[in-house]
Each structure stands twice: as structure tokens, then as C-alpha cells.
Amino acid sequence: VKYDLMEFFDDKKNWGAQEVKSGRSWKKEELRLKSNSDLHKLWYVLLKERNMLLTMEQEANDKIKLFPSPERIDKVEESMENLESVVRERNIAYHELETGETGERPGKVETNAFGLTYYHKMCEYIMPKHMNKKWHEKYKFYKNMYDRDTEQFLLKYREKLYLQKRRKRTRDFNHVIGLLNRFPDMDMEA
Structure with missing residues (x-):
């Protein structure tokens, strides 16, 4: 185990590599099986890993090189979000059992x-x-919340949101029609 500044950097064998193999992120179902102390330890492991990856990404940007396997950051952040939601579930369950309130x-x-x-x-x-x-x-x-200017702003803002939603729906529809035209034997269930 190393306890120096090199903890903020990846293994030297990964420096300059085009691709670094990594596992998948932790799922909520797996995390629910762990004890509180294991989750606590895992949180700090993920935190150190995220800090190391962000340091390596910044170093690669400074040296104008490609950061190998940038999806590792997303996997670590997804694991941290899943872990946080599992801990929140446990806290809510505990507080509801003890006090009848969520504790949030x-x-x-x-x-x-x-x-x-x-x-x-x-x-x-x-x-x-x-x-x-x-x-x-x-x-x-x-x-003075609802004056004429605020009402006009809200009207235009809601119109903008509606148009964005309509454009997305039309774009998705046209994409599906294009796929059906290109591949007429396509399975509709997929």
C-alpha cells in the first residue's frame, strides 16, 4: 500500500497506454448486500479512484495527450451515485422505523x-x-411576483419548452421512419 502523492496517479504501466481495462460499475442490488462498514470502505476506495482518474485526466489535458479509457470516470461516478442512494435508502428505513419520519x-x-x-x-x-x-x-x-413582464416571460419560456419537446418528438419519429425505410424487415419489438 502506498501513502504518498503517487496515489493521485495511475499505475506506471498504464501511463501512455491506449486503453486500460476496467470492470463495470457497482449495481444497487450488489451494494444492498454489503454491510455498512463495507459500504463506508468502498466509498473511500471509489473516492480515491475518482480523484486519481480526474488527476490523470487533467495531466493528460496539460500534456495534450489522450486520456486512456475515459469511461472509467463515468463508471466510478455511477458506482458512487448507486452507493449513495443505497445508503439513503437505509437511512430512511432506519429513521422511519425509529421515529416514524424519513429523516431527510x-x-x-x-x-x-x-x-x-x-x-x-x-x-x-x-x-x-x-x-x-x-x-x-x-x-x-x-x-411583486406576477406582473405583466413575468407573465410574458413565462409564456415565451413555456412556448420554448413545448417547441423543444415537439422537435424532439418529430426528430425521433423521422428517425424511426428512416430506419423502417432502410430496413423494411426490421423487428418492431426490438
Whole structure:
């Protein structure tokens, strides 16, 4: 086991290689079978691997060379996301069993100054919002939410989203029609 700065770099045998063999990412089903201590250890292994890969990618970019097998970063990040979701599932199950609540930070859907909705995770503050003068000075424009300009913006924004969705649907339809024209004996179930 090495404990120096070379931990941030890949094995020397992989330096300059065109392709580096790597395994697949961890699946949620596999991670659910692991103990909490194993998941904790695996998280740090994945974290070190991700840091090493990002360092090697930056080094390759600095030297204007190709980074071998860049899909390794995606596999590590997918594994980390799966591990995090499994840990969150366990925490929610534990908190629901113990307290009857999920234990997740509460939140609510709010509207910003442009009239768009977003999910806001709540947190505790020393002073309540209605007593905080600095907060009111900073966010006083939120009081006049739906004026004519905001309504026009929302109308055009929703039209833009609708047109993007329609273009994608038309593009997908034309692609399928093109495939059917090129390959008339194609299996429709696939």
C-alpha cells in the first residue's frame, strides 16, 4: 500500500497506454448486500479512484495527450451515485422505523423571481424570516411576483419548452421512419 502523492496517479504501466481495462460499475442490488462498514470502505476506495482518474485526466489535458479509457470516470461516478442512494435508502428505513419520519431534510416547492418553481430544502436559521430585515431588503422584489413582464416571460419560456419537446418528438419519429425505410424487415419489438 502506498501513502504518498503517487496515489493521485495511475499505475506506471498504464501511463501512455491506449486503453486500460476496467470492470463495470457497482449495481444497487450488489451494494444492498454489503454491510455498512463495507459500504463506508468502498466509498473511500471509489473516492480515491475518482480523484486519481480526474488527476490523470487533467495531466493528460496539460500534456495534450489522450486520456486512456475515459469511461472509467463515468463508471466510478455511477458506482458512487448507486452507493449513495443505497445508503439513503437505509437511512430512511432506519429513521422511519425509529421515529416514524424519513429523516431527510424537509423542503417545499417555491417560486423564484421569474415565476419558475424549484424545490427548496429548508434549514434552520437563528432569526425567523419575518423578523429578518436584511432578508427582506435582499428579497423584496419577490413581493411583486406576477406582473405583466413575468407573465410574458413565462409564456415565451413555456412556448420554448413545448417547441423543444415537439422537435424532439418529430426528430425521433423521422428517425424511426428512416430506419423502417432502410430496413423494411426490421423487428418492431426490438
